[in-house]
Amino acid sequence: MSVLDLAPVVPVVVVEDVATAVPMAQALVAGGLPAIEVTLRTSCALEAVARIAAEVPGAVVGAGTVRTPAEVTAAVDAGARFLVSPGATPALLDAMAGSGVPYLPGAATASEVMALAERGLTEVKFFPAVPAGGVAYLKALGGPLPEVRFCPTGGIRPQTAPEFLALPNVGCVGGTWLTPAGALAAGDYTRIEKLAAEAAALRG
Numbered sequence: 290m291s292v293l294d295l296a297p298v299v300p301v302v303v304v305e306d307v308a309t310a311v312p313m314a315q316a317l318v319a320g321g322l323p324a325i326e327v328t329l330r331t332s333c334a335l336e337a338v339a340r341i342a343a344e345v346p347g348a349v350v351g352a353g354t355v356r357t358p359a360e361v362t363a364a365v366d367a368g369a370r371f372l373v374s375p376g377a378t379p380a381l382l383d384a385m386a387g388s389g390v391p392y393l394p395g396a397a398t399a400s401e402v403m404a405l406a407e408r409g410l411t412e413v414k415f416f417p418a419v420p421a422g423g424v425a426y427l428k429a430l431g432g433p434l435p436e437v438r439f440c441p442t443g444g445i446r447p448q449t450a451p452e453f454l455a456l457p458n459v460g461c462v463g464g465t466w467l468t469p470a471g472a473l474a475a476g477d478y479t480r481i482e483k484l485a486a487e488a489a490a491l492r493g
């Protein structure tokens with residue numbers, strides 16, 4: 290099954306303290322969001338991926354902010370079950386294609402999406418979704434490129450997620466709102482589970 294179909298929302302998480310990784314992932318899964326994108330933006334990100342992969346059986350943990358072939362290898366070695374990138378380069382795409390796991394390369398223009406489609410890639414992260422043009426832009430891309438499905442990410446909030454999810458070319462949306470830094474710092478996993486449950490219910 291595609292990552293785009295696991296849940297309406299993929300939490301994009303920035304793990305600053307690796308001790309929060311497992312309880313955070315448990316809360317997200319309990320709330321109904323199994324696909325979790327751990328961004329490789331912090332020094333403990335790979336360890337967070339490894340711990341979630343080992344200790345949270347209901348989670349489908351992936352790595353985000355994957356920008357280089359070396360990061361592809363490191364993420365898969367850590368246990369990432371999918372890869373997400375903000376954009377795409379030929380070297381990165383070659384590495385992702387050889388990784389053995391599903392991947393969502395990033396694109397923001399018709400030409401970028403067409404270059405990915407030329408490679409047979411029809412599941413794409415639309416980034417940065419809101420600054421690049423939001424719902425209207427994505428709807429317009431769906432005219433000439435109807436076979437491509439997107440996971441828009443960047444600037445999406447619970448209030449705006451339903452407008453994206455209503456588009457036929459959107460599989461799911463990504464966002465950071467599920468795991469507020471304050472909730473993680475305070476160990477408030479109940480709040481994270483509640484945010485996840487609300488997000489999981491966004492599309493019935």
Ligand SMILES: O=C(O)C(=O)C[C@H](O)[C@H](O)COP(=O)(O)O
Pocket residue numbers: 301328330353354355373374375416442443444445463464465466
């Ligand atoms: O790290 C990456 O690879 C990214 O693509 C960036 C994330 O998609 C945004 O950080 C989403 O952040 P929000 O706009 O707060 O939902």
